[in-house]
Amino acid sequence: MSHTQPPEARNNGGYGYDHGWYGGQDPSALPVHEQTMQLRVLPPPPPEADPGFSFVEEPLPGWTLPPPALMGWSADTGRRRRTVSLAMLAVVLIVQAALSLRLSNSAFEDEALYVWAGHVEIGSLFFGAPNYGGFDTYFSGAPVLYPVLAAAVDSVFGLAGVRALSLLFMLTATSCLYGLTRRLFNERAGLSAAVLFAVSMPTLFLGHFATYDAMAVCLLAVTAWLLTVIAPRHWSLAVPVALVAALAVGVKYASALFLPTLVLLYVLAAYRHHHVRRALLRGALFSAATLGVLFGGLAASGYLTAIRSTTTARAHGDTPAWQIIEDSGRWAGLLVAVAVVGTVTYARTARLSEIPGWRRAVPGRRWRTCLGVLLTGTALLAPAYQIHLQTETSLQKHIGFGLFFAAPMAGVGVTRLMGAHFKFPQWPIAIGAVALTLGLSQSAAYFGSWPDTRYLVPQLAYTVRPGQHWLGDPKEGPVYYLSRERRTSYQDWLSFFFIDYETHDGRHLSGIPGYRAAVRDGYFDGVVLDYSGGLPPAEEAVRQEMRTTGRYRLTSSLPYRTSTGGGHFEIWVRQDAGRP
Structure with missing residues (x-):
């Protein structure tokens, strides 16, 4: 009596794989999550079996394996993932602080001027001393805001304390960047964005530079983060956030250049949870509240002359456009290039499902394109304005404002280059190494560009x-x-x-x-x-x-x-x- 075994069983010593699922359908034509693999054990043939009998066992129940996620971190908000992410963010902030504190030089003329102006304003506001500085006619920020705060810190801790205050502002900006990117995309993109922003030259430089630029960046960062937080909530919350945005403009008048970006970001974030009309109404309310506070403060203060001389009607220089573009590329080119990669790849596909809580499975292509172009394009505002003025004055500081808004898309770019499950780790390693090298060398070079007066x-x-x-x-x-x-x-x-x-x-x-x-x-x-x-x-x-x-x-x-x-x-x- 003979027994004929299936070919699989003969080739595998009695163990075979049954691929005849669903009535003999071709498994490659089935969905991935319905494709299973069943292991069968073929018993020995019974003695009484007919010579032409071929024993085939009925298919056993198998395991249905879901398709692997396209990214290592899912879209839920698990406690463990949040804890790990915050721990990694803390490491990034520590590194940022160490890299900024390594910079050393005596007081720059702007630092000394603003601190002195703050002491004069304190004497005038609280002790009736004459205000002989005339700072409201040529300062590019309200002299009663940052200079007063800096002078108060200087009275106790000196210049080191005022510079530490700037570091605190920049660390807060990096934290808000992580929170903003996490809400728009996910934790991995947020950490990537925070790393690139934290080691960039403007961030390290402003983190140890006692001017109002660090405070302005911080307030813009807080505003952007709060707008994404309140987007799904009640419309009236836009009013208190508008106060923060107006304060940023008061600290540094040039911050008004980024108000349109904040408004459009709020509209896009609100559209995630509301319809188009409600999202537009929220953006209009935020704009009206911000402008109302600014015009009210302008009418009460009389800073119009300083705004004209330092911002809107600033004197033009003679710096060629190619030089401004070259310097902007050296200081911000890497982050902007990665942000462009993130914008293009994110516009093409949302396969990594970066946005949790979307009212559909994935956001539409138009929404993704608008968000990427808005954030990445904001990095070009400061260089474009400086090209218009034909001057490089404060370019190394102003370019940091735009880098904050481009960093979220740079974080997406890093995650896309990295691939699912860290498939291509060489990309983030290479980008991080280049960014760190440029940030270290450029910040040290610029912080040492003015003479040290220690002797x-x-x-x-x-x-x-x-x-x-x-x-x-x-x-x-x-x-x-x-x-x-x-x-x-x-x-x-x-x-x-x-x-x-x-x-x-x-x-x-x-x-x-x-x-x-x-x-x-x-x-x-x-x-x-x-x-x-x-x-x-x-x-x-x-x-x-x-x-x-x-x-x-x-x-x-x-x-x-x-x-x-x-x-x-x-x-x-x-x-x-x-x-x-």
């Missing part, structure tokens, strides 16, 4: 006496340190920016003639010059006048090095000027 200040402390008249370049940094020791005050110093000198015969002279006349008359007790390969026309005229008249003598020549070269400070003292 100049002690020498001036030995020379300067209270009540003397000094002419200086630099002025703000040395005066900031000396005024803390009550050796001088800002009223006793004049810069090379402007002079209105009254001669003995009653004539008023400005510009180079005014400086020459003041030197000839011995009006200044001392002069500080910054000689780095040459001097501007006004400083060169003063230097030649001092050498010609013989009323001043050179007492010190202090060399220094910067990331762009070197030079030396010259301290000239009037011949009959005494010492303490």
Whole structure:
């Protein structure tokens, strides 16, 4: 008596795989989740079986395996995933803080100016002292906001404390970026965006720079995050968030450039949970509330002159467009390029299901395209505006505003390049390494681009006496340190920016003639010059006048090095000027 086994059983020692599911259908034509694999054990043939009998067992119940997820993290909000994500975010923030705190230099002129302005404003607001600064006419932010806060911190902790305040603002911005990206996409995209933003040059630089830029970035970040939080909630919550947006513009007037992005982001986020009409009404309410607060504050403060001179009607320079584009590419090119990748791939497909809570399975292509273009395109606003002004002034700071909005799409770009289940880890490793290298080198180079006054200040402390008249370049940094020791005050110093000198015969002279006349008359007790390969026309005229008249003598020549070269400070003292 013979027995015929199925070919599978003969080839596998009695074990076979039955692929005849569903009445002999071709399994490749079935859905993935219905394709199963069943393992059958074929018993030995019974002795009484007919020689032509072929034993076939009925199919046993098998396991139905769902298709693997296209990404490692699902769209739910499990406690474990949130805990791991927050722990990784904490590591990112620690690294960001360490990289910013490694930067070292003496006070830059803007830092010293804003802190001094804050002390003047505090004296005027709370103690009735005269406000002789006129800061509301040329500051690019309200002098009663950040300068007052910086001066209060400076009174207790000094410049290090004010710079630590900027670091706190930038760490808050990175945290809000993670929260914003997590709500728009997922935790993995949020962490990728936070890493790229945290190690970028503008972020590291502003994190240790005591100006109002860090506070403005922080307030814009808080506004963007809050808008995604309140999008599914009651429409009235847009009003208090509008106060935060208006405060950001008050801190730095140029922040108004990013208000349209915030409005459109709010509309897109609201459309996730409401219909088009309700989303548009929410955006209109947020816009009206923000503009109402801004116009009310403008009417009460009278800062229109400063807004015109520093923002809307700022004087044009002569920097060519190609140079602005080149520098913008060096500082932000990598993040923007990855954001473009994220925008294109996200517009083509939403296969990774980045958005939890969508009212349909995946967002539509038009919505995805609008979101990507909006966020990535915002990074181009600051360079475009600087090209319009033909100036690079503060470009290294302004470009950080746009990078915050482009970072979410950069996070999506990293996740798409990485693939599901970290299939291509070489991409995030390479991008992260390049971003870290650029951020470290560029931030250190720019933070060391102004002269360190660590040797100049002690020498001036030995020379300067209270009540003397000094002419200086630099002025703000040395005066900031000396005024803390009550050796001088800002009223006793004049810069090379402007002079209105009254001669003995009653004539008023400005510009180079005014400086020459003041030197000839011995009006200044001392002069500080910054000689780095040459001097501007006004400083060169003063230097030649001092050498010609013989009323001043050179007492010190202090060399220094910067990331762009070197030079030396010259301290000239009037011949009959005494010492303490």
